[in-house]
Amino acid sequence: MALATLGLLATIALQILYKTEVDTIGFETWRPVVYAYVLWGVAIGIGQVLTRGEDGQRALFLLPALLFTIAMVIFPTLFGFYIALTDWNLSSFSGRRFNGLDNFWQMLADPYYRNALFNMVLYVLAVLVEYVIAFGLALLLNAQIRARKFFRVVFLMPLMLSPVAVSWMIGKSLMEYRFGPAATLARHIGWEDPAFFSNPITARISIMLLDAWTFIPFMMIMLLAGLQAMSREVLEAARVDGATAWQTFWQVTFPLMLPVSVTAVILRIIFKLKLADIIITVTSGGPGGATDSVSSFIYREYRDRSNVGYGTMLAMAYLVIIVVFVTWLLKFASRFVRNVN
Amino acid sequence: MSVQTTDYVASEIRSPASFVASRVFIYGALAFWAFICLFPIYWTITTSFKTAVDVTQGHLIPFVDFQPDWKGWRSLGLSPDSIFQTSTVRDEFLKRFMNSVITSVGASSLAIVIGSLAAYGLTRYRYHFAWFKNEDISFFFLSQLILPPVVLALPFLVLYREVGLLDTRVGLILLYTLMVLPIVIWIMRDQFNSIPVELEEAALVDGLSIWGAFFRIVMPIALPGMVAAFILAMVLCWNEYFFAALLTSTDAKTIPVMVASQTGSQGINWWSMAALATAAIAPLAVIGIALERYLIMGMTAGAVK
Numbered sequence: 001m002a003l004a005t006l007g008l009l010a011t012i013a014l015q016i017l018y019k020t021e022v023d024t025i026g027f028e029t030w031r032p033v034v035y036a037y038v039l040w041g042v043a044i045g046i047g048q049v050l051t052r053g054e055d056g057q058r059a060l061f062l063l064p065a066l067l068f069t070i071a072m073v074i075f076p077t078l079f080g081f082y083i084a085l086t087d088w089n090l091s092s093f094s095g096r097r098f099n100g101l102d103n104f105w106q107m108l109a110d111p112y113y114r115n116a117l118f119n120m121v122l123y124v125l126a127v128l129v130e131y132v133i134a135f136g137l138a139l140l141l142n143a144q145i146r147a148r149k150f151f152r153v154v155f156l157m158p159l160m161l162s163p164v165a166v167s168w169m170i171g172k173s174l175m176e177y178r179f180g181p182a183a184t185l186a187r188h189i190g191w192e193d194p195a196f197f198s199n200p201i202t203a204r205i206s207i208m209l210l211d212a213w214t215f216i217p218f219m220m221i222m223l224l225a226g227l228q229a230m231s232r233e234v235l236e237a238a239r240v241d242g243a244t245a246w247q248t249f250w251q252v253t254f255p256l257m258l259p260v261s262v263t264a265v266i267l268r269i270i271f272k273l274k275l276a277d278i279i280i281t282v283t284s285g286g287p288g289g290a291t292d293s294v295s296s297f298i299y300r301e302y303r304d305r306s307n308v309g310y311g312t313m314l315a316m317a318y319l320v321i322i323v324v325f326v327t328w329l330l331k332f333a334s335r336f337v338r339n340v341n
Numbered sequence: 342m343s344v345q346t347t348d349y350v351a352s353e354i355r356s357p358a359s360f361v362a363s364r365v366f367i368y369g370a371l372a373f374w375a376f377i378c379l380f381p382i383y384w385t386i387t388t389s390f391k392t393a394v395d396v397t398q399g400h401l402i403p404f405v406d407f408q409p410d411w412k413g414w415r416s417l418g419l420s421p422d423s424i425f426q427t428s429t430v431r432d433e434f435l436k437r438f439m440n441s442v443i444t445s446v447g448a449s450s451l452a453i454v455i456g457s458l459a460a461y462g463l464t465r466y467r468y469h470f471a472w473f474k475n476e477d478i479s480f481f482f483l484s485q486l487i488l489p490p491v492v493l494a495l496p497f498l499v500l501y502r503e504v505g506l507l508d509t510r511v512g513l514i515l516l517y518t519l520m521v522l523p524i525v526i527w528i529m530r531d532q533f534n535s536i537p538v539e540l541e542e543a544a545l546v547d548g549l550s551i552w553g554a555f556f557r558i559v560m561p562i563a564l565p566g567m568v569a570a571f572i573l574a575m576v577l578c579w580n581e582y583f584f585a586a587l588l589t590s591t592d593a594k595t596i597p598v599m600v601a602s603q604t605g606s607q608g609i610n611w612w613s614m615a616a617l618a619t620a621a622i623a624p625l626a627v628i629g630i631a632l633e634r635y636l637i638m639g640m641t642a643g644a645v646k
Contacts, residue, residue, distance in 0.1 A: 034504055061462030062424050064455040065482070065522065066470075072519045073485060078495035083496060137374060143367055154375045155631050157382065160629035160636075162580040162599040165618045169385045181384065181398065213377070225641035274489045277582035278350065281601045295491045299583070303488060308495055315491045326487050 003319040029126075041067045075167060084316045086307035103313035112289050113314055116297040117321070119204065123293060126208040131261070133212070134219035142227040161178050163277045164299070171197075171210055171282035197283050207291050210278050214281035215271065219264045226260030227253075258340055262333045269329065273322055294318045382626070388615035389413035396611050401485055413612030417620065433598070434620065441595040443512050445578035448517030449571050455518075456525030457567060458531075461555060463526075464533040465541075479530070486523040490583045493519075496585055510593045515583050515589035521574040528573070531642040532566030533559070579625060596621045 045063055048056035087099040107113055135171070141152060158166070174182045186194035196206040201318040238248045276295035279285060285292040285300060294314070301311040363375070388396065390409035400407040411420035418428025447482070463467070463479055490646050497516065500559060506512030535558060544554040560567075582597040603614055629636065 002573075005407065018455045023593060032543055054551065056461065058466045059468070060552075061458045061466070062468060062478070063525070065459035066478070069353075069482065069485065069519065069522065072515065073488070073493070076493055076500060079500065080492065080496040083499065084361075136370075140367060141368055142372075145367060145371065146418045149633075151371055151375060153630055154378050156633060157378050157626065157629055160576060161382075162597050162600070162625070164580075164582050164601045165385075165621045166381070166599060168618050169381045173388065173615070174381055174384060174527040179398070181401070210359065213381075225637075258520055270487050273487070274583075276490070277597070277601075280582075280586070295583070298491045299494075299587070302495060302498075302587070308499065312495045315489075315495060319429060321491060321493045322416070322487060 037071060080312050080316060081172060082113065082328075084313035085308055086309045089305070089307050101307075103310050104317075106310065107313055107317060112293075112297060115289055116292040116294045119292055120273065120294055122204060122276075123208060124269055124272055125212070126212065127265060130212045130216050130268065131219060131265055134216050134264070135223055135257075135261070137216070137220045138223035138227055141224050155220060156217045160213050161214070163280050166214055167210060167270055167278045167281040170213065171206070171278070175206060188255070197291075198287055200279055200287060203283060203287060203291045207283065211272070211275060214278075215268065216272075219268055221255065221263040222260060222267075226257050230256055255340060258337055263336055266326075266329060266333060270326065354424075358379055366577045385615050385618050387505070387620050388611055389613075391612055391615075398559070407580040413614075413616035416610075417616050418615035421621070434617070437594055437596050437599045438620075439511060440598075441579055444513045444517060444593070444595060445513040445575050447510070447579050448521065449574035450544070451514065451518045452521045452525045452574055453567055453571050456522050457529040457563070460526045461533050461559065465528055465538070468626070479526075482526050483523050485487070485519070486527075490520075494584060494587050497584075499589060508589045508592050509633075512588060513585060513593055513595070516588070517578045517581060520581070521577050522567075524577070525574055528570040528639050529563070529566060532570075533561050536562050566642070568632075569635040572628065572635050574640035576625060576628070576636070596600065603633035 003165075045060055048059045048063070050056070052059070084103060085099070085101070087102065132292070137155060141148060145151070161169075170182075174180045175194075176194050176268070177183055183194040185194070195202070197203045217314055230253070232253055235248065238252045243251070273291045274295060276299060279291055279293050279296040280299055283291045289297070295318075298311050298314050298318075301307050301314065344525070369569055384401075387401070387409075390403060390411070390413065391400065391407060392410050392412055395407040413421035416430065417434055418426070418431030419434075461481065463475055468475055468478060471482075493516075501507040501512050506515070538563075540555045540558055544558045549557060555568045580597060581595075582601065585593075585595045585598045586601065589595065600617055602615055
């Protein structure tokens with residue numbers, strides 16, 4: 001069985017060679033390679049069971065997911081690093097050309113990319129405000145109220161809706177300059193010229209609001225679960241000791257909720273770093289790139305300019321930044337939680 | 342929930358005035374936020390029944406402010422009087438709708454199958470592939486969560502063209518599976534950890550194989566968790582826009598892409614956009630109301646220990 005897997009590996013290798021070097025016996029597309037990979041995966045699975053018995057059966061639980069993820073992530077990422085080092089514009093006929101680190105230097109000098117990164121910092125900071133609101137809502141839902149289930153379903157609703165539909169519903173119609181209700185309301189309050197998306201600062205805030213509207217329920221639900229898991233005795237003891245509600249919250253509830261809070265905020269930040277669809281559909285980065293997130297900027301780099309090489313370089317740089325940032329964040333968060341408790 | 346009734350009484354005794362004030366504040370805040378959550382939805386649904394005049398004059402309440410009209414739905418071919426006529430827009434819409442259904446159900450199912458197998462393996466057995474231990478493998482899976490879609494999008498665009506998967510449902514399904522797999526593994530690991538190992542040990546003693554024990558004993562217990570993971574995965578796949586916008590053009594386009602392409606080209610045609618948006622969010626709104634329990638279960642898995 002091990003022989004069979006080896007043989008399959010060899011055919012894949014051979015096929016790659018055929019396709020790239022000599023165009024004689026190769027197939028029309030690379031699709032057979034995919035089939036070969038699947039077949040090879042199956043063969044490995046069978047081989048594991050036959051050669052290693054029970055251990056093999058155990059390995060079989062993990063193998064499909066592992067093979068799938070490796071094929072879908074490792075290969076494209078490596079390929080991506082290669083594309084990032086080429087000058088490759090899909091609309092030009094010259095095709096792919098290796099140009100070393102040129103894209104990298106171009107990136108360092110690109111003010112729009114820097115602006116997009118700066119926006120990401122702003123957008124991530126907005127998570128803290130979302131957190132405060134989400135915590136407040138979780139407290140409300142955890143209070144002694146009637147119709148709790150109704151409010152929970154209603155508060156959860158925005159999370160279910162597709163961000164693209166939401167960006168039309170809110171961004172393009174509610175906040176519409178001429179007769180959107182939000183604009184009308186703003187005029188009533190006293191904002192003479194409620195153009196939500198034409199001034200860079202209000203445009204950023206509007207994007208944050210839209211995104212917050214969709215994702216606040218996510219943090220709210222996690223925090224609510226945390227509140228409900230908290231032991232009643234501690235709160236009871238605080239009350240007996242004569243603590244006011246305000247003191248109880250800051251000295252008992254909040255510290256106890258810290259681990260859940262940190263998890264919720266970190267997960268939210270991870271989702272925030274992927275922010276793209278709202279910006280693409282509402283402002284497409286405008287006015288003048290002011291609202292661009294990194295993802296939406298790269299999206300347009302590809303869609304409008306077909307600049308695959310440079311876009312990939314930007315994406316890879318972003319990946320490195322994210323990995324460093326999230327690693328630091330996780331370290332910082334665990335130390336933070338330990339210090340407080 | 343009922344535990345708090347004691348505090349309730351206690352605070353009532355303490356001072357009736359402040360009790361009433363706090364009640365008013367709590368319900369006021371709840372109502373306010375419920376309004377914020379629901380108004381955009383209300384606005385979209387009513388707008389789909391408006392005519393141009395009603396939109397420009399900002400009419401809000403049907404039958405009082407304006408006379409509802411099927412205009413928006415007629416342009417989609419989904420109003421009562423046009424439902425039996427042929428309509429290219431409706432065919433287009435149904436095609437996109439089916440694409441969305443097939444890709445999200447397909448991806449969620451695939452992710453559930455391979456994800457729960459992997460999660461089960463990781464919670465029950467010790468592995469080492471080369472120098473990788475269980476923790477490293479788990480971390481490898483979960484770390485996919487931070488991978489932003491842009492990083493994969495462009496390489497996949499090129500690779501899919503080579504492999505012939507560009508603009509196909511299969512291509513989207515594979516990508517979406519990758520996208521939701523970490524979440525599924527996260528939820529299912531939590532789920533399997535809560536099932537006592539003794540159950541399987543007893544089954545093994547009774548002569549079941551490892552896989553037999555998994556299918557006959559563990560799976561039925563873990564079913565609610567699987568449903569929760571499946572629904573959460575469904576929601577994420579249904580709403581996904583980025584990959585769909587880049588990797589599909591005519592055949593495999595999904596609902597969000599259709600909605601987005603319409604927003605770009607709209608004039609003042611609000612009613613048909615509103616009808617389209619309503620149709621796009623309706624399935625998930627129904628799921629959200631009916632299966633809220635599972636959604637919450639999925640989202641809170643592993644958050645509280």
